[in-house]
Amino acid sequence: MVDTLFLGIAVLTIVSAIAALEMRSLIYGGLALMGTLGGIAGFFILLDSPFVALFQIAVYVGSIAVLILFVIMLVKRELIFQKKEDPKRRYAGIGLMLIIMISLGAVIFNSGISSITTDEPSVDYREIGKDFLTYYWPALVVMALVLSSSITGALVLARRHDGVEDEQRTD
Amino acid sequence: MSVIAPKFRLGYLVKGITDNIFWIIVLLTLIGIPVVQIVLIYIDFPVIDGEIWNPFRVFDAMTHPERALPLVKNFMQTDLFKVVAFPGFGFAALIAATVIFVERKMLAKLQLRIGPFYCGKVEGILQLMADGLKLISKEIIIPAKADKPLFWAVPVLFAATAGAFVALIPVAPGWVVADIDLGLLAVFAVIGFFPIITVLAGWASNSKFPFIGGIRALYQMVSFEIPLILSLLGIVMLTGTLNLSEIVESQVNFPWIIFMPIGAIVFFICILAELERIPFDLPEAESEIVAGWLTELSGMMYGLVQLGSYLKLYAFAALFVVLFLGGWNGPWVYPIEPIAEVITDGIVIMPDALVIKDIPGLPLLPQEMINGTIWFILKTAAVIFFILLPRGVFPRVRIDLLLKIGWYKLIVLAFVNIFIALALVYSGIIGPGGIL
Numbered sequence: 356m357v358d359t360l361f362l363g364i365a366v367l368t369i370v371s372a373i374a375a376l377e378m379r380s381l382i383y384g385g386l387a388l389m390g391t392l393g394g395i396a397g398f399f400i401l402l403d404s405p406f407v408a409l410f411q412i413a414v415y416v417g418s419i420a421v422l423i424l425f426v427i428m429l430v431k432r433e434l435i436f437q438k439k440e441d442p443k444r445r446y447a448g449i450g451l452m453l454i455i456m457i458s459l460g461a462v463i464f465n466s467g468i469s470s471i472t473t474d475e476p477s478v479d480y481r482e483i484g485k486d487f488l489t490y491y492w493p494a495l496v497v498m499a500l501v502l503s504s505s506i507t508g509a510l511v512l513a514r515r516h517d518g519v520e521d522e523q524r525t526d
Numbered sequence: 527m528s529v530i531a532p533k534f535r536l537g538y539l540v541k542g543i544t545d546n547i548f549w550i551i552v553l554l555t556l557i558g559i560p561v562v563q564i565v566l567i568y569i570d571f572p573v574i575d576g577e578i579w580n581p582f583r584v585f586d587a588m589t590h591p592e593r594a595l596p597l598v599k600n601f602m603q604t605d606l607f608k609v610v611a612f613p614g615f616g617f618a619a620l621i622a623a624t625v626i627f628v629e630r631k632m633l634a635k636l637q638l639r640i641g642p643f644y645c646g647k648v649e650g651i652l653q654l655m656a657d658g659l660k661l662i663s664k665e666i667i668i669p670a671k672a673d674k675p676l677f678w679a680v681p682v683l684f685a686a687t688a689g690a691f692v693a694l695i696p697v698a699p700g701w702v703v704a705d706i707d708l709g710l711l712a713v714f715a716v717i718g719f720f721p722i723i724t725v726l727a728g729w730a731s732n733s734k735f736p737f738i739g740g741i742r743a744l745y746q747m748v749s750f751e752i753p754l755i756l757s758l759l760g761i762v763m764l765t766g767t768l769n770l771s772e773i774v775e776s777q778v779n780f781p782w783i784i785f786m787p788i789g790a791i792v793f794f795i796c797i798l799a800e801l802e803r804i805p806f807d808l809p810e811a812e813s814e815i816v817a818g819w820l821t822e823l824s825g826m827m828y829g830l831v832q833l834g835s836y837l838k839l840y841a842f843a844a845l846f847v848v849l850f851l852g853g854w855n856g857p858w859v860y861p862i863e864p865i866a867e868v869i870t871d872g873i874v875i876m877p878d879a880l881v882i883k884d885i886p887g888l889p890l891l892p893q894e895m896i897n898g899t900i901w902f903i904l905k906t907a908a909v910i911f912f913i914l915l916p917r918g919v920f921p922r923v924r925i926d927l928l929l930k931i932g933w934y935k936l937i938v939l940a941f942v943n944i945f946i947a948l949a950l951v952y953s954g955i956i957g958p959g960g961i962l
Contacts (some may be wrong), residue, residue: 413711
């Protein structure tokens with residue numbers, strides 16, 4: 356059962372990743388990217404970590420993909436999409452991809468990761484939270500500072516200057 | 527007075543009916559019965575009580591409640607029943623239909639109009655069925671330059687996403703379609719799909735009004751998602767769980783709205799914005815941009831989107847009930863235990879005439895489930911009433927005001943709510959090991 360699921364999700368992920376690169380229509384490319392990210396969420400569910408999977412869906416499929424679609428819709432298509440028919444570049448790209456995949460595969464297969472079998476239950480997200488609050492607290496504080504400063508920065512950047520608002524009101 | 531069918535003769539009607547009956551009998555004999563027989567060859571019937579179950583025993587069971595009731599009870603525990611009927615689609619769609627009718631009628635009363643009046647003689651009670659029939663029978667028009675696959679997919683996706691949202695809502699103890707450990711996170715993940723679908727609807731129609739509506743919906747939903755998520759973090763801190771059923775169970779003594787009124791208010795305003803309801807109905811502003819992102823949808827496609835949006839309304843109201851108002855918890859309004867004599871002696875329907883006795887599985891539904899469902903529906907109806915009410919009262923806000931409310935006020939208030947929750951936890955009042 357899990358094997359069929361794994362195969363299905365793997366096929367979905369890879370096919371939609373290729374589609375995201377190769378589609379002529381940018382909107383469909385963005386949708387295919389959503390498929391890829393959703394497939395990765397499926398992998399997380401198969402790996403017994405639904406917490407990460409749901410965050411993957413909420414953040415990547417829900418928000419990042421929306422931003423990508425938004426940008427695609429707002430930008431004129433001709434400005435960013437000029438198709439260059441250059442077979443050399445295509446073959447070079449495929450060759451580069453093959454080299455990277457073969458070397459990565461060699462590394463993974465030689466690392467002995469396929470012979471590891473474990474019966475340990477999956478890590479509870481509450482444990483991760485406890486670790487964050489105790490041992491890794493400096494990282495948590497740094498993350499909190501970065502996030503809050505970025506929220507404040509976004510608010511400041513998005514703020515309209517009063518002069519502009521008054522000018523519009525007089526219009 | 528106009529006549530609907532001026533050439534009506536009773537003889538024509540009788541002839542038409544008998545013709546239809548004749549053809550039905552002929553087709554059933556020639557096609558139906560062979561098909562049934564071929565299908566029966568390939569179906570393995572289960573063995574129940576040492577006898578092979580066959581279709582004729584269904585009628586047998588109908589006349590013997592002691593055989594039918596356990597079957598019905600078994601069926602009510604299956605996933606199919608949960609998805610299709612009770613906590614899932616059927617229940618939610620029934621509530622959605624009621625909401626549509628109540629909304630039209632109540633708004634009419636608020637604005638001193640009459641509202642639906644003629645269909646069904648009594649206060650237009652059949653108006654909804656008439657509208658549904660109209661939508662089904664209308665032609666589906668697709669704009670010539672629309673992106674056809676996306677345009678077809680949008681209504682289905684919208685209704686399906688709303689259905690997925692409904693599936694996460696616990697209605698009564700144990701009665702939830704998907705009781706997952708991370709229910710609240712799943713809710714956030716599902717909510718994130720709605721802006722994508724609306725903006726795709728706007729883009730796929732290839733028309734100005736839907737596109738403006740879609741972009742507005744995107745602005746609005748994405749910016750109100752953040753305070754929505756932040757306003758619920760306080761409850762997660764206090765209960766220490768993300769499972770919606772456990773969050774309900776933690777409110778046996780008091781609902782969380784007592785301790786987190788600010789979070790409840792922020793969440794309610796965010797619900798209004800996420801549902802595109804007045805005063806935040808900019809994506810569908812019918813006096814500015816026709817119908818916003820719904821402009822080009824016609825026929826049953828529009829019907830599906832409407833169904834989805836009212837399912838979404840029910841789901842958000844139910845989420846408010848589950849998180850802030852204590853879900854199914856409430857005083858017993860239904861007898862707690864079935865009376866002991868009923869179980870042993872049966873029910874006397876007519877004295878000395880008919881006694882239903884010793885029927886296994888007679889309390890078909892657990893008492894706590896009925897009681898919980900009653901409370902859940904009452905609370906949900908109250909919340910839905912408050913969601914509907916602004917539509918009769920408020921004007922539409924401007925988009926910059928809307929974004930300013932979302933980004934400046936609601937996020938700050940949501941953080942205030944989180945600090946209240948933290949103070950409650952660290953002062954040892956609620957939470958793990960607290961006083962209450």
